Amino acid sequence: MATQVISANRLGDGLVVYMTDGSGWSERIADAHAVTDKEAGEAAMAAARAAEVARLVVEPYLIDIDESGGERRPTRYRELIRAKGPTVRPDIGKQAEL
Amino acid sequence: MYLYDAIDQSLVDQRVEQFHDQVRRRMAGELTEEQFKPLRLMNGLYLQLHAYMLRVAIPYGTMSSHQMRKLAHIARRYDKGYGHFTTRQNLQFNWPKLEEMPDILAELAEVQMHALQTSGNCIRNVTADQYAGAAADEVADPRITAEVVRQWSTLHPEFSFLPRKFKIAVTGSPRDRAAARVHDIGLIIKSDEAGAMGYQVIVGGGLGRTPMIGVTVHDFLPKRHLLSYIEAILRVYNQAGRRDNMYKARIKILVHALGAEEFIRRVNAEWEAIRDSAVDLPAGEHDRIAAFFAPPRFEPLAKHDALFARYRLEDREFAQWARTNVAPHKQPGYDIANISLKPEGGIPGDATAEQMNAVAAIAERFSFSEIRVTHEQNLVLPHVRQADLYDVWQTLRSHDLATPNLGLISDIIACPGMDYCSLANARSIPLAQDISKRFADLKQQHDIGELKVKISGCINACGHHHVGHIGLLGVDRKGEEYYQITLGGSADENTSLGEIIGPAVSYDNVVDAIETITTTYVGLRTDGESFLDTYRRVGKEPFKETLYAAH
Ligand code: HEM
Numbered sequence: 001m002a003t004q005v006i007s008a009n010r011l012g013d014g015l016v017v018y019m020t021d022g023s024g025w026s027e028r029i030a031d032a033h034a035v036t037d038k039e040a041g042e043a044a045m046a047a048a049r050a051a052e053v054a055r056l057v058v059e060p061y062l063i064d065i066d067e068s069g070g071e072r073r074p075t076r077y078r079e080l081i082r083a084k085g086p087t088v089r090p091d092i093g094k095q096a097e098l
Numbered sequence: 099m100y101l102y103d104a105i106d107q108s109l110v111d112q113r114v115e116q117f118h119d120q121v122r123r124r125m126a127g128e129l130t131e132e133q134f135k136p137l138r139l140m141n142g143l144y145l146q147l148h149a150y151m152l153r154v155a156i157p158y159g160t161m162s163s164h165q166m167r168k169l170a171h172i173a174r175r176y177d178k179g180y181g182h183f184t185t186r187q188n189l190q191f192n193w194p195k196l197e198e199m200p201d202i203l204a205e206l207a208e209v210q211m212h213a214l215q216t217s218g219n220c221i222r223n224v225t226a227d228q229y230a231g232a233a234a235d236e237v238a239d240p241r242i243t244a245e246v247v248r249q250w251s252t253l254h255p256e257f258s259f260l261p262r263k264f265k266i267a268v269t270g271s272p273r274d275r276a277a278a279r280v281h282d283i284g285l286i287i288k289s290d291e292a293g294a295m296g297y298q299v300i301v302g303g304g305l306g307r308t309p310m311i312g313v314t315v316h317d318f319l320p321k322r323h324l325l326s327y328i329e330a331i332l333r334v335y336n337q338a339g340r341r342d343n344m345y346k347a348r349i350k351i352l353v354h355a356l357g358a359e360e361f362i363r364r365v366n367a368e369w370e371a372i373r374d375s376a377v378d379l380p381a382g383e384h385d386r387i388a389a390f391f392a393p394p395r396f397e398p399l400a401k402h403d404a405l406f407a408r409y410r411l412e413d414r415e416f417a418q419w420a421r422t423n424v425a426p427h428k429q430p431g432y433d434i435a436n437i438s439l440k441p442e443g444g445i446p447g448d449a450t451a452e453q454m455n456a457v458a459a460i461a462e463r464f465s466f467s468e469i470r471v472t473h474e475q476n477l478v479l480p481h482v483r484q485a486d487l488y489d490v491w492q493t494l495r496s497h498d499l500a501t502p503n504l505g506l507i508s509d510i511i512a513c514p515g516m517d518y519c520s521l522a523n524a525r526s527i528p529l530a531q532d533i534s535k536r537f538a539d540l541k542q543q544h545d546i547g548e549l550k551v552k553i554s555g556c557i558n559a560c561g562h563h564h565v566g567h568i569g570l571l572g573v574d575r576k577g578e579e580y581y582q583i584t585l586g587g588s589a590d591e592n593t594s595l596g597e598i599i600g601p602a603v604s605y606d607n608v609v610d611a612i613e614t615i616t617t618t619y620v621g622l623r624t625d626g627e628s629f630l631d632t633y634r635r636v637g638k639e640p641f642k643e644t645l646y647a648a649h
């Protein structure tokens with residue numbers, strides 16, 4: 001199975017966030033808690049759903065990532081854009097702020 | 099311009115209060131996302147790729163400088179300093195916070211703005227010809243009809259839960275600038291030989307997954323029957339439209355399934371029952387609304403201004419802008435000035451807060467404080483004295499708002515695509531930017547002439563690709579961005595749907611493909627023949643050959 005992390009949007013401001021080790025949430029994908037097997041993925045999703053009930057985030061889901069280049073990158077282009085910001089505005093979004 | 103009465107204002111104020119409370123309950127955990135989502139959508143708030151997105155209604159694309167300044171303020175205070183004008187004549191903010199939404203809506207309500215009817219399966223904001231009240235070829239001002247329909251449709255209890263969204267467009271000119279034939283209902287105002295006003299009523303047009311051109315269900319509906327007749331249409335749709343399959347729920351599918359004849363029969367049967375009831379607007383009420391759209395106090399002027407003529411002779415850049423971006427006005431000595439939101443390499447439809455304020459200031463000085471938004475994602479100053487055009491142009495130019503490219507290849511419609519939209523297959527905006535950079539040479543653009551490129555990032559067709567002279571549709575090929583090319587579409591009075599000309603091309607090959615298409619056209623055209631006319635004459639084969647031969 002591909003390495004995965006959980007992503008969602010934060011309830012209050014809508015920004016893209018990733019679930020960290022301690023079931024916290026970070027705007028940086030680098031901080032995310034990675035899982036590599038199905039059970040760990042399910043456990044992580046259960047924690048994420050609890051965070052949804054606790055009104056921290058909306059619509060959490062697992063995304064595939066690739067860590068081979070030393071930097072952690074989502075494999076799907078859509079997720080890469082979420083992790084960085086609009087490709088047409090390098091001056092805004094995570095790519096500019098983090 | 100239409101000004102709210104006490105009823106409109108209290109309706110909008112109540113909605114702000116309601117939503118304030120709903121947001122509070124959501125943040126406090128009294129509402130789940132599932133419960134909250136339909137409520138936020140009813141207030142124009144979507145959740146997109148990076149953040150929430152707020153769609154602000156600009157009914158029939160008309161707004162005042164005062165409202166524009168408010169949008170600029172919201173962009174600065176609550177967003178990232180810009181907004182995106184869309185093909186629905188709306189404005190979208192890409193980064194609003196849920197926590198601040200009640201404040202944003204309250205600020206909008208201060209200037210009689212809101213986000214009603216920007217989402218959901220209701221009658222959406224009515225769109226209209228952006229040259230309303232100004233165009234030289236206008237039969238009647240479509241804003242009066244649009245406002246009548248707005249008042250009738252806003253929070254209409256019977257039509258708040260239709261099978262699917264419902265879009266109405268109105269034009270009052272024989273030249274269709276509102277894409278009336280690709281809306282659920284398109285209304286074209288006409289006058290008969292005796293000078294009486296009526297509507298050609300077109301139903302069942304639409305884009306999306308199943309593009310269709312609407313069919314005329316009434317050639318000349320007398321003006322007074324407007325509301326009862328469209329109510330009859332909506333009733334037939336509300337009862338018989340499919341609710342089991344979202345993709346088959348638009349009225350176009352119903353019209354197609356029943357056949358135009360049967361559909362018209364049902365509408366007429368329904369209409370018989372209500373046509374002489376209280377649904378139609380009393381004449382007095384119509385006149386009251388019409389009074390809001392009375393022409394501004396034009397000065398009596400000569401038909402052609404000498405100064406305007408002189409500046410065009412002396413300043414070639416100005417002359418070029420005047421040729422593409424200025425349109426004839428019905429009032430002697432006045433013209434319509436189009437503001438292109440498509441600078442070379444820019445994002446179609448985006449405007450910074452600074453630009454919004456600049457446009458507001460120019461409108462105040464030179465256009466009776468009126469501004470229009472076009473479905474082609476540009477802005478319009480509807481009433482400018484010819485004598486002022488040179489000043490207007492210079493001021494616009496200092497804000498990068500004077501690109502002389504209206505209707506040319508770089509005046510592209512592009513949906514937000516994968517840069518912002520969670521439904522996208524591929525990006526739209528960077529293609530528009532690359533095309534406008536490739537054709538940066540204005541001389542070349544002018545030589546190519548009128549050419550409408552329209553780009554959508556997925557089959558929902560928010561970028562109107564089906565009706566682009568050249569249409570691009572983003573598709574996902576094993577995770578790679580590919581684009582299907584259609585040719586020969588058009589959204590004007592001779593509406594046609596583009597034809598797919600061959601296999602989709604990869605992102606990196608799109609701009610070359612566009613250049614191959616334009617080169618092929620230039621080689622084929624007869625003297626003065628536009629791209630669309632050439633395409634209609636020769637068909638797709640020659641384009642297919644040059645495009646795919648090399649690959
Ligand atoms: C970014 C969030 C957006 C979402 C989620 C979205 C969603 C959709 C969907 C699902 C449809 C298909 C509806 C159907 O055929 O029943 C659609 C159609 C359409 N949308 Fe959007 N859209 C978005 C942005 C826009 C923007 C920015 C514009 C204006 C530029 C726009 C204008 C339209 C138009 C003109 C159509 C097609 C015409 C029609 O069939 O009614 N949308 N949109």
Ligand code: SF4
Pocket residue numbers: 513514515516519520521522523554555556557558559560561
């Ligand atoms: S066409 Fe598709 S990608 Fe573009 S805005 Fe509409 S839903 Fe999003």
